[in-house]
Every structure is written in structure tokens, then in C-alpha cells.
Amino acid sequence: MLLREVEYARPATIEEAIALLSGYDGARALAGGQTLVNVMKARAAAPDVLVDLADLDELRRIGFSADQSALELGAMVTSTQIGASSEVEVARPVLAEVVSTIADVQVRNRGTIGGNICVNDPTNHLPPLLVALNATMTIRSVAGERIVAAEEFLIGVYTTAVEEGELLTKVSVPTRRPGSGDAMDGVTLGAHGTYLVSAAASVSPGGVRIAIGCVSAAPVRATAMEQRLASGDFSEASVRAAAEGLGASLDPPSDVHASADYRRHLAEVSAVRAVLRAAQRAKG
Amino acid sequence: MTVSTTPATSRAISVEINGDTVEREVPASRLLVHFLRDDLDLTGTHVGCDTGSCGACTVLVDGLAVKSCSILAVQADGASVRTVEGLASDDGELTALQQSFKDCHALQCGYCTPGMLMSATALLERNPHPSEADVKLALQGNICRCTGYWNIIEAVVAVGQGGAA
Numbered sequence: 001m002l003l004r005e006v007e008y009a010r011p012a013t014i015e016e017a018i019a020l021l022s023g024y025d026g027a028r029a030l031a032g033g034q035t036l037v038n039v040m041k042a043r044a045a046a047p048d049v050l051v052d053l054a055d056l057d058e059l060r061r062i063g064f065s066a067d068q069s070a071l072e073l074g075a076m077v078t079s080t081q082i083g084a085s086s087e088v089e090v091a092r093p094v095l096a097e098v099v100s101t102i103a104d105v106q107v108r109n110r111g112t113i114g115g116n117i118c119v120n121d122p123t124n125h126l127p128p129l130l131v132a133l134n135a136t137m138t139i140r141s142v143a144g145e146r147i148v149a150a151e152e153f154l155i156g157v158y159t160t161a162v163e164e165g166e167l168l169t170k171v172s173v174p175t176r177r178p179g180s181g182d183a184m185d186g187v188t189l190g191a192h193g194t195y196l197v198s199a200a201a202s203v204s205p206g207g208v209r210i211a212i213g214c215v216s217a218a219p220v221r222a223t224a225m226e227q228r229l230a231s232g233d234f235s236e237a238s239v240r241a242a243a244e245g246l247g248a249s250l251d252p253p254s255d256v257h258a259s260a261d262y263r264r265h266l267a268e269v270s271a272v273r274a275v276l277r278a279a280q281r282a283k284g
Numbered sequence: 285m286t287v288s289t290t291p292a293t294s295r296a297i298s299v300e301i302n303g304d305t306v307e308r309e310v311p312a313s314r315l316l317v318h319f320l321r322d323d324l325d326l327t328g329t330h331v332g333c334d335t336g337s338c339g340a341c342t343v344l345v346d347g348l349a350v351k352s353c354s355i356l357a358v359q360a361d362g363a364s365v366r367t368v369e370g371l372a373s374d375d376g377e378l379t380a381l382q383q384s385f386k387d388c389h390a391l392q393c394g395y396c397t398p399g400m401l402m403s404a405t406a407l408l409e410r411n412p413h414p415s416e417a418d419v420k421l422a423l424q425g426n427i428c429r430c431t432g433y434w435n436i437i438e439a440v441v442a443v444g445q446g447g448a449a
Contacts, residue, residue: 001315001334001335001353002313002318003313003314003315003356004313005293005311005312005313006293006312006313007291007292007293007312008291008292008293008295008312008356008358009289009290009291009292010289010295010358010361011289012289016289020289020291024291027291030359033354033355033356033359034336034354037315037336037354037355037356038335038336038354041334041335042335049291050291050312050356051291052358052359054359080348103425104339104424104425104426105349105403105406105421105422105424105425106339106342106349106350106351106354106403106425107336107351107354107425109348109349109350110348110350110351110354110355191424192424
């Protein structure tokens, strides 16, 4: 398929990238291109200027914050990199587990964490997971840097807190604490296929965070279920009871793969599975 | 600003393709697969679905399997690309993987074969003795509409075991 004519630039520094994004109308950051190039073919997106982030080595780094409290993933870190990272394995292994189920090898070799969350397709893996893990996103512009929590970052389909002229540079995930555990579950179309409904859970001594994917334009926190589990009773009966009513609180879409009612049902099933597995892992 | 950071509708790129350095001016909108097929006449890389789903266009970029319909030629600037034409030696001697595909009858219509070969080549480079499960995972992004998967998997596993079963 042929693409509409487009201008292309490949900045050498983040400052240059931001200058390009803020200086040209219709400029858009190009990460791995696994979504953007294909939606450009379909004319669903028609940027005038592509700002390729490929040469920004700073965005490809995996490391830790100065106080070691957070795992820091540059926006251009690929799924393949996350899957092979010893830092991720130590600090938050669920990330490696989940990205290894995104699409296929070729897509994981190019697709980036920044691209996955900036697209914020409701069926994407990382948005609900990063909400459950209480991650924060660092956004840079000519005005400086701001930090946004995952829940505020993920606004709607193809819509995030990144404004025109801004660039997502980093995703920070709190490092795993003793007595905590994370898991993601859901129902897909075929093995490693698109999620019909997903649920991510993070259990820690401070409580549990649960996020449901594919049921709205952005991940939805299952706050009532979280509150019912605040007692710390993660027995199967308790978790199942806590999930009751979650489905009824959601307004998911209907499509050829699943009705809204079926998605409500799957949301409860997925949340229960994710919480039980996260709690099991929290025990060590 | 330097030249590289001024947006332009085309770019002079330098790409190493199957060991040879190729320098061309390409439109920014050109997909890598069209650069390979139409500009360089390397038609072994196939266009199947053209939506990033089928894997027939798989090539290796810096050793990693990627779908050449889902990246722009300009994104490959400075990279090393290997296509199916880069597998057999100049005198026509097949790689062990290609020979195994032949021995195991791992192709029917052959349309998906270039992509299968490149994904399997990438797998064997990092895991010389893959299990059946390893092969299935590595080839998940490659669709065979003849549904000849079993012979393909058998061919790749056989390479790791030192030859065709």
C-alpha cells in the first residue's frame, strides 16, 4: 500500500525532537511504527511531519531512579528489550511476562512501550497493566518536564495527556516490594491474540489495585472491588465475592466478538483470576 | 539546525543489504518492502496482507525479524538488512534451513516461505536447537494460508537436530 506524501526528520537530541514537534503543524512522533505506519496506510492517520525518535539513545534505556524506588523505561524501549532485561526481571517481572504476549516476534522487535501507551488502543496490554502498577509518565516540552500518573495519562482511544509539541520520554514503575505480587489475565482471540477483556492486578501490603481493559476508551479502575479486598483476605471465596457487581458497573462495547453483557461477565472472571494469581505471587 | 533535523519529503539513506552497501534517495513515504522490491529488484520479499498481519514480508534488520511492510525505508537508514536473497551462497548452495525446508516439503504454494525462512533464521541464530514450542512461538507472526504449518515446524526443528528427520 502506498502512503500519502509525508515529511520526515530524524533528530539527534530530545531537545531537537521537541523543537520539531512544537515547530511544525501536523508533526507526530514516530517510535517503532508498528501502529502508526499501518494506520497511515489505512489513512486513519495523516501526519504532515514524522519525527523519528530512532536516534535518541536516552529513550532506549532501562534503569532505575536515583533513589532506586522506580524502574525507569525510556519511551523507545521495545517489547523485546523489556522481555530480555535483567533490571525488569528483578524489579517488576510481570512487565516481561505481559509484553512477551503482545502480537508476535516481529511486532515485539519494533514496537515500543511509549508507542503502546500513546496509541492507548483499548485492547492494548500495557495501559491497564501500568494503571495497576501505579506507573507514572514523564512528558517533556520546551516548557520543561511534567510527570503524570498512568490513570491521568490514558485519556481515550489514541488520546493521552501528551499535548501538541510534547514528547513522552519515560515510564516509571515502582519497584516490587517484599510481600507484593502482580498478574494480568483476560480472554483473547486465539493465543496471544487481541484481548476481548483484560484485567491487571497488583497486590501489596498497602492494598490492591485492579484495572480493567477493553471495556471503555481507557482502562477502568475496579475501585469497589479494591475496597472490598482492603481487609487483605485473598481467599478465592473472598475475591469472588468482591468481584460481584463489577460487571454491572461497566459500560463495555458490543461487537462481532463479544456482546456488552459477555464483556461484563468476562471482566469479573478476568479480575478474579488476576487478583488470585497476584495474591499467590505476593506470598512469595 | 543540521540537515538531518530539517523535515523533508525524501532522504538519502545508506543501508547495508545482504552485505552490500546501498545508497539511495528515497521518498519518506516509501515502505521498506517497496524499496527492496521496486527500487532494488529484490522480489524475494513478498507482500501478503500489507497490513502487518501475515509476515510474508519479514526481513532481518540488524539481526531482528521485522515486517518490512510496517517500517519505512528511511527508518532503515544506517541499518543492516538481510533478505531471503541473502541466505543461499553466491554459488547457489542452500543454508541448512533452506535445505531442510526442501527435505521436509515445508512449502506448498511458497508465498509465505521467504518470511518463514527469515523468522526461522533469526530464531536459529539466537537458539540453535529450538524445541517445537520455541518454533511455534517464533513463527507466530507468519501465516501460511496453505496451512502447511506442521512441515514448516518440522523443518526448523530438524535443523537444530543436525539435519532433516
